[in-house]
Amino acid sequence: MAAQVEYRCFVGGLAWATDGQSLERAFSQFGEVVDSKVRQRHPPHQETEGFEWCEAREAAKPCAVAVSDTGTRRGHGDTPGHESTNDSLEKDGTVSLLVEMGYEADEVLTAIDRCGLGTPIAELSDFICAAQMAKEADFLHHRELPREDVEFSSHRKPKNALLLKDKRKLQSNEAWKGKRQRGNEKKPMDQEDDTVCHLPNPMIGFGVPSEPWRILCRTLPKAAVGPPFFYYENVALTPKGVWSTISRFLYDIEPEFVDSKFFCAAARKRGYIHNLPIDNRFQLLPVPPLTIHEAFPSTKKWWPKWDKRSKLNCLLTCVGSAKLTERIRKAVENSDGEPPLDVQKYVLEQCRKWNLVWVGKNKVAPVEPDEMEIVMGLEDLFPAGINVLSLFSGIGGAEVALHKLGIPLKNVVSVEKSEICQTILQSWWDQTNQKGNLIHIEDVQDVDAHSIAQWVKLFGGFDLVIGGSPCNNLAGGNRVSRDGLEGKQSSLFFDYFRILDLVKSMMNQH
DNA sequence: ACTATGATGAAATTCCTT
DNA sequence: AAGGAATTTCATCATAGT
Secondary structure, eight states, X not given: OGGGOOTHXXXXXXXXXXXXXXXXXXXXXXXXXXXXXXXHHSOOOGGGXXXXXXXXXXXXXXXXXXXXXXXXXXXXXXXTTOOOHHHHHHHHHHHHHHHHTTOOHHHHHHHHHHHOTTOOHHHHHHHHHHHHHHHHHHTTTOOOOOGGGOOOOSSSSOHHHHHHHHHHHHHHHHHHHOOOOOOTTSOOGGGOGGGOOOXXXXXXXXXXXXXXXXXOXXXXXXGGOOSSEEEEEXXXXXXXXXXXXXXXXXXXXXXXXXXXXXXXXXOOEEEEEEOOOOSSOOOOSSOOOOSHHHXXXXXXXXXXXXXXXXXXXXXXXXXXXXXXXXXXXXXXXTSSSSOOHHHHHHHXXXXXXXXXXXXXXXXXXXXXXXXXXXXXXOOOOOOOOEEEEEETOTTTHHHHHHHHTTOOEEEXXXXXXXXXXXXXXXXXXXXXXXXXXXXXXXXXXXXOHHHHHHHHHHHTSOSEEEEEOOOTTTOTTOSSOOOGGGSTTGGGHHHHHHHHHHXXXXXXXX
16 A cells, blocks of 8 residues: 555655745646647747657656666675586576667676576666666766776765764864854754765665665664654755754654656655655656657757757746747857857756757757656556545645555545645546545644544544645755745644644554 | 746755866 | 865746736
8 A cells, every 4th residue: 555655756746836926827737738828938849849749658668767887786795707607608698688689788797797697587677777777867978987986875884984974074064164153043953963964876765676786674763653654755955954853853764865867857856754665666657758858859859969968957946938048049049050168058057057958940948837747757647545644735746646556545635725736636636536535724734633633533544644845945946045944934844743743643542 | 916037146965176 | 085166956036017
């Protein structure tokens, strides 16, 4: 049941909302017909009309979750060059078979080396696909490293060494800055420096079973064990100490950090804290397109050679303007052939900043909401239980993800302030012929012991408490009020904790 | 009231050279 | 390793035009 909730639950669900002026409008289109006005702003170039979405779907091969080929299998005790003659023969056969399938010989050898000799062909093939994906993501700039030189930085080092290193880093940073200690309202610094969070590299969370070298079990703190299960989300790159605070409140569970660039064609670094089992994971199918070109095949002809991007950056709340599109067109048009390096640099910088794609001759445009659905693999919603308390539901990414996993939704209590988001969730609910009940609540602060007790009694408890609290005061893009977890909106995290803890205690009474 | 646009950096991570 | 440069980031606000 809940064990099957997978990374893309939120990564793919885009379950966020904001008070931002234009964002709600822009994203109110998710899952619905795109407003023609949005289209008019960036009229498609004649030759590019009608993106070949279907092509993109077909191009995406089923394949294991992305893993980095920088991962070593230290501790597996495999020493090359010690195979018996039988093993050699078997190896030769496997290699030639896979090479016939179209894989490079050295890739095949690496795969056998990593997975072991007896590994089934299908698994090896998956491994190679995954390695290719990871390689692509890791070495975008054609930086080929000899395998031997690559150090796998995370997870394998002794924890103490990491902490020491991070601590030193923090101290030197502070000495270097020595500036004002903004935010006096911050808690007394009694937790000390090991509050610095360690982000894994590559950022692919705890991993899935197709990665032989990853540890797939963990022991949760007693207080954290469900029911209910819960799944919390927020931006990975918060100001310092925020994730440790969140983790401290949520029963000291270690956060899981995932970057969606390993699963689709756009980056999106997020952290999750949950008490779900992690040993029986699988990847959602169909696999979304993994590169920009796979997502937008018909735009390939407009991409200049010097734009080497293969993944989009994170989806932002601001959209690049039509004026910017014109400025870039002018800049590129003025030169025949390749534009000068400084022009290239300017254009690339803007394209990265605003997540622009080439949709015509010298013409870039922002990614539209419906196109982003393609990128994230959100199309093909098919109509279909558990009881879910969904906090900060946004447009209902969590509900969509659960539905896609084939998990029937019996009773869903959705807490979401934005009326537009409520409407979107409701219309998705209606469109997908949901059999269960959907209850809307406006404000998390209104959710009190009484209402929770009522639901628990009515439904017999919640199976899953899911949600991501506001990131407004945590996100790097915020120039005005990046005030940390105590910020105006982001402090609503404490309501997440309050409500989760209430549900927990009430369910334990029975 | 709605829409599009531009101005407004910091903070942390990652890349890259030494 | 160390440190500087480069890159990335669920943003907010005011304002002019529609």
